[in-house]
Amino acid sequence: MKLYETLEKQLKNEPNFVSDNGILKKWVILNKAQNFDQDLIAMLLENQELKQKFFMDIEGTLVFNQNLFMDFLEQKNYLNDSYTQYRNKVGFAIGDKHLKQRNEISLVWPFKDCVLEGGQSREEQEREEIFFNEILAQDEITQLLEPKVLSKAKVFFEGGEKPFSSFKRDAEYNKKRGLPENTITDNLLIKGNNLMALHSLKREFFGKVKLIYIDPPFNTGKDEFNYNDRFNHSTWLTFMKNRLQAAKELLKEDGIMVVHVGNEEAAYIQVLLDEVFNRENYLNHITMSTNPPSGFKATSSKIFSTANHIFFYGKNLEHSELNKLHVPKGYDTAYKYYLINPEDDFSKWKYCNIIDEIARRLGYEDTKTLKKSVSKSELLKKTANFAHKNNNRVFRTAAVGGGARKKRKKTIEKSKENRGVVMQHPGEDVEGFYILNGEMIIFWSNTYKEIDGELLPGQSLTDVWTDIGFTGISSEGGVTLKNGKKPELLLKRILDLASEPGDIVLDYHLGSGTTAGVAMKMQRQFIGIEQLHYGKNDSLIRLKNVINGDKSGVSKYKDVNWKGGGSFTYFQLKKYNQHFIEEIEEAKDTKELLKIWEDMKAKSFMKYNVDIKKQEQHIEDFKALSLDDQKKHLCELLDKNQLYVNLSSLYDKDFLSSDTEKLVTQDFYQLKTK
Numbered sequence: 259m260k261l262y263e264t265l266e267k268q269l270k271n272e273p274n275f276v277s278d279n280g281i282l283k284k285w286v287i288l289n290k291a292q293n294f295d296q297d298l299i300a301m302l303l304e305n306q307e308l309k310q311k312f313f314m315d316i317e318g319t320l321v322f323n324q325n326l327f328m329d330f331l332e333q334k335n336y337l338n339d340s341y342t343q344y345r346n347k348v349g350f351a352i353g354d355k356h357l358k359q360r361n362e363i364s365l366v367w368p369f370k371d372c373v374l375e376g377g378q379s380r381e382e383q384e385r386e387e388i389f390f391n392e393i394l395a396q397d398e399i400t401q402l403l404e405p406k407v408l409s410k411a412k413v414f415f416e417g418g419e420k421p422f423s424s425f426k427r428d429a430e431y432n433k434k435r436g437l438p439e440n441t442i443t444d445n446l447l448i449k450g451n452n453l454m455a456l457h458s459l460k461r462e463f464f465g466k467v468k469l470i471y472i473d474p475p476f477n478t479g480k481d482e483f484n485y486n487d488r489f490n491h492s493t494w495l496t497f498m499k500n501r502l503q504a505a506k507e508l509l510k511e512d513g514i515m516v517v518h519v520g521n522e523e524a525a526y527i528q529v530l531l532d533e534v535f536n537r538e539n540y541l542n543h544i545t546m547s548t549n550p551p552s553g554f555k556a557t558s559s560k561i562f563s564t565a566n567h568i569f570f571y572g573k574n575l576e577h578s579e580l581n582k583l584h585v586p587k588g589y590d591t592a593y594k595y596y597l598i599n600p601e602d603d604f605s606k607w608k609y610c611n612i613i614d615e616i617a618r619r620l621g622y623e624d625t626k627t628l629k630k631s632v633s634k635s636e637l638l639k640k641t642a643n644f645a646h647k648n649n650n651r652v653f654r655t656a657a658v659g660g661g662a663r664k665k666r667k668k669t670i671e672k673s674k675e676n677r678g679v680v681m682q683h684p685g686e687d688v689e690g691f692y693i694l695n696g697e698m699i700i701f702w703s704n705t706y707k708e709i710d711g712e713l714l715p716g717q718s719l720t721d722v723w724t725d726i727g728f729t730g731i732s733s734e735g736g737v738t739l740k741n742g743k744k745p746e747l748l749l750k751r752i753l754d755l756a757s758e759p760g761d762i763v764l765d766y767h768l769g770s771g772t773t774a775g776v777a778m779k780m781q782r783q784f785i786g787i788e789q790l791h792y793g794k795n796d797s798l799i800r801l802k803n804v805i806n807g808d809k810s811g812v813s814k815y816k817d818v819n820w821k822g823g824g825s826f827t828y829f830q831l832k833k834y835n836q837h838f839i840e841e842i843e844e845a846k847d848t849k850e851l852l853k854i855w856e857d858m859k860a861k862s863f864m865k866y867n868v869d870i871k872k873q874e875q876h877i878e879d880f881k882a883l884s885l886d887d888q889k890k891h892l893c894e895l896l897d898k899n900q901l902y903v904n905l906s907s908l909y910d911k912d913f914l915s916s917d918t919e920k921l922v923t924q925d926f927y928q929l930k931t932k
Contacts, residue, residue: 261307261308261311261330262330264305264307264308265308265330265331266282268301268302268304268305268308269282269287269301270282271301272297272301274286275287284331287331288328288331291324291327291328291331292324292328294322294324299322302322302327303320311326311330312326312327312330364529364533365495365526365529365530365533367491367492367495367496368492369389369492369493369495369496370492370495370496370499371391371392371393372389372390372391372392372496373389373390373392373395373399373402373403373453373496373500374388374389374390374453374493374496374497374500375388375402375451375453375454376451376452376453376497376500389496390402401904402454403453403454403457403504404457404904404905404906405457405458405460405461405904405905405927406450406454406455406458406831406832406902406903406904406905407831407832407902407903407904407905407907407908407913407915407919407923408458408829408830408831408832408919408922408923408926409829409830409831409832409833409916409919409922410828410829410830411827411828411829411918411922412827412828412829413444413825413826413827413828414798414801414802414805414825414826414827414828415805415824415825416805416806416807416822416823416824416825417806421918422827422829422918422921422922424925425442425444425827425925425926426442426443426444427439427440427441427442427443428443431443431760434760435760435761437466438466440928441462441463441466442462442463442926443783444783444825444826444827445774445777445778445783445784445785445801445824445825445826445827446784446785446786446826446827446828446829447768447774447786447788447797447798447801447826447827447828447829448785448786448787448788448828448829448830448831449787449788449789449828449829449830449831450787450789450830450831450833450902451789451831451901451902452501452766452767452787452788452789453500453501453504454831454902455766455787455831456501456504456505456508456766456787457504458831458905459508459764459785460504460507460508461927461928462926462927462928463508463762463764463785464507464508465507465508465509465510465511466508466510466762467508467509467510467513467762467763467764467785468509468510468512468513468514468756468757468758468761468762468763469513469514469516469752469753469756469757469761469762469763469764469782470505470508470509470513470514470515470516470763470764470765470766471516471518471749471752471763471764471765471773472501472505472516472517472518472765472766472767473518473744473765473767473769473773474498474517474518474519474767475494475767476519476520476522476523477490477491477494477522477523491523491526494523495523495526495530498527498530499530499534501766502515502517502530502531502534502535503534505764505766506534506535506573508764509573510573511573511574511577511578512572512573512574512577512578512579513572513573513578514541514570514571514572514573514578514580514756514757515531515535515569515570515571515572515573516568516569516570516571516752516756517531517568517569517571518566518567518568518744519566519567519569520563520565520566520567521563521565521567524567527567527569528543528569531569531571535571535572535573538575539571539572539573539574539575539578540569540570540571541570541571541572541575541578541579541580542569542570542580542721543567543568543569543570543721544567544568544569544570544721544722544723545565545566545567545721545722545723546565546566546567546568546722546723546724546726546748547564547565547566547723547724548564548565548566548728549564549727549728549729568752570755570756580755580756581754581755581756582718582719583718583719583751583754583755584707584708584709584716584717584718584719585709585716585717585719585725586709586714586715586716586725587705587715587716587717588642588715589638589641589642589645589646589715590654590702590705590715591638591641592654593612593645593652593653593654593700593702594611594612594613594654595609595610595611595612595652595653595654595655596609596610596611596612596614596615596648596651596652596653597609597651597652597653598610598615600650600651604680604682604692605679605680605681607680609653611625612641612644612645612652613625613628613629613637613641615644616628616640616641616644645702646715649701649702649703649706649715650701650702650703651701652701652702652703653699653700653701653702654699654700654702655694655695655697655698655699655700656697656698656700657697657698658670658693658696658697658698662698665683666683666693669681669682669683669684669693670693670696671696673693673694673695673696673697674695674696677695678694678695679694680692680693680694680699681693681694702715705717708817710750710815710816710817710818711815711816711817711818711819712816719751719755723751726745726747726748726751727745728744728745731743731744731745731746731811733810734746734772734810734811735770735771735772735775735800735803735804735808735810735811736799736800736803736808736810737770737771737792737795737796737797737799737800737803738770738795739769739770739792739795743769743770743772744772745772745811746772746775746776746810746811746812747811747812749772749773749776749777749812750776750780750812750815750818753776753777753780753782754780757782759780759781759782760781760782760783761782761783762782762783762784762785763777763782763783763784763785764784764785764786764787765784765785765786765787766786766787767787767788768786768787768788768797769788769790769792769797770792770795770796770797770800771786771788771796771797771798771800771801772800773786774786774797774800774801774826775800775801775803775804775808775811776811776812778801778804778805778824778826779804779811779812779813779818779820780812780818784826786801798828801826804820804822804824805822805823805824805825805826806822807820807821807822807823808820808822829922831902832902832903832913832915832919833901833902833903834862834863834900834901834902834903834913835862835863835896835897835900835901836901837914838854838857838858838862838892838896839893839896841854841857842854842889842892842893843889845885845889847885848881848885848888851885851888851889851892854892855892858892858895858896861912862896863896863897863900864895864896864897865895865896865897866897868895873895903915905923905927908920908923908924
């Protein structure tokens with residue numbers, strides 16, 4: 259028997275590998291092989307001929323020859339002649355896999371196989387970043403992504419702050435929310451590079467975070483993503499990919515990733531998310547409007563853009579799902595009838611037009627007089643208010659559909675003959691199913707849902723959001739951020755959709771702190787990461803306002819009802835070269851700077867192109883500079899990509915970790931004290 263016939267016969271023993279017409283689903287088998295599926299490998303091992311062909315014996319251990327198996331299955335005629343092999347290998351490829359082998363669409367760009375620190379230490383500062391290739395610079399990447407030493411820890415609570423003593427690990431609370439008993443239960447605010455911070459979080463929060471929401475730089479050319487060169491787009495994608503891959507590891511199996519972007523990168527981020535999270539874990543793409551077109555912006559030659567895009571992906575779609583939400587809706591004029599006498603005996607019910615009842619209550623002679631006396635808009639407002647107050651007596655009728663119509667056919671026909679009389683099908687097993695004039699009665703109260711803690715007429719949330727305004731939010735949280743600040747109501751909706759009280763919520767592009775502030779108000783544990791400093795509009799200021807009883811934003815909603823309280827722990831990733839920068843800035847004269855220079859030569863990380871010998875040769879030229887220029891020059895020599903101290907250097911005397919830094923770092927990573 260030919261090898262292919264042997265393989266085909268063996269694979270057809272698995273029903274999932276065979277189509278309805280008896281043909282092997284080659285793409286399914288290839289996908290299984292690509293992922294080293296255990297069941298597929300076991301099937302191949304059952305047959306001695308297949309075992310000899312597709313497995314290698316390496317010192318007594320059988321190793322699946324994945325490439326040989328996939329190449330064999332890919333041959334159109336399943337022959338070994340060179341022409342057939344060549345013909346089937348001509349085509350588009352990503353790495354060593356051809357597109358028809360990969361069964362996916364992939365986004366490819368320069369630097370995709372690189373790690374970018376993305377150090378934006380100052381909002382206005384552009385940097386010459388290093389792109390570390392994942393293969394060629396593995397040692398550098400390992401060092402770059404090693405957990406970092408923690409520094410400057412403080413605990414903020416209602417009315418004040420105190421030095422850090424230890425992290426809280428509430429065993430009973432963790433049991434209730436299904437997390438290991440020794441999980442940190444503090445809210446955390448972290449200052450530092452978000453890529454480094456994400457990798458530092460993995461030891462403590464791997465697989466524990468329920469929701470990650472990010473509002474990254476939109477890459478408009480005018481935001482804080484200051485890479486305005488020919489590879490700007492590629493740089494942004496590399497920047498995002500590195501962080502998304504790290505973030506995915508922090509999510510629980512039922513965790514959800516939410517990414518909020520503008521038009522500039524929306525199409526690309528969705529393909530990237532497909533690749534990182536797998537396309538089958540896609541949940542939703544929300545399009546939402548921000549501000550209405552106005553002023554000079556609306557006179558652009560382009561169509562004015564008000565759209566933002568929010569993508570929802572699950573960690574594992576078998577477990578990840580969004581909660582069902584409703585949004586308020588206005589009065590529906592189809593609900594035009596009013597039940598006059600809501601007696602227990604429905605056959606005695608009397609009803610009238612809702613406008614007639616309003617006219618009567620307001621003392622008008624008739625409906626025509628009412629309509630002449632008030633404007634259409636005022637009348638609609640009065641009608642809507644009346645319907646809201648009397649929602650259990652205001653109703654409409656609608657055709658009975660589907661199986662219900664067939665079941666109640668005789669009652670429907672009888673109702674048509676007895677117009678004006680409310681009926682019910684004999685033996686009705688659906689509570690409140692009444693028929694009038696051949697149609698079912700639907701009360702306005704049936705549309706009422708609990709929305710933000712209030713019972714309101716509502717409709718199911720869709721994937722187009724136009725009801726959350728971006729105007730008038732400048733004072734929320736007591737901080738102002740001109741570009742990119744998001745409404746608290748938006749974050750409330752996302753948290754309602756994708757999390758429950760007690761869940762851990764992470765935002766590693768925290769900005770002015772909206773996500774963390776809303777999470778605290780909604781009884782979630784938050785982790786916020788931010789590198790940029792916003793002065794009086796910083797997330798630290800906002801969160802202090804929250805614990806002190808901030809009344810803005812979602813605080814007023816009944817299901818939030820925020821009164822203040824709680825606490826959070828603040829710390830930074832310990833910087834190394836920053837130590838030298840601070841010394842340089844504080845130096846009073848050239849003599850002090852020269853001492854710092856000697857220390858830098860021995861201990862600092864300098865840029866790769868700094869020639870120390872040449873610096874020494876021109877030291878007199880350095881002395882001739884002004885003090886300010888001397889400081890700028892020394893700062894320029896320092897490598898901005900080597901700012902942080904690795905955990906492995908916690909006890910290294912050269913890195914000057916204080917007792918407090920050792921305390922918070924040992925506690926966070928649960929290390930044995932030395």
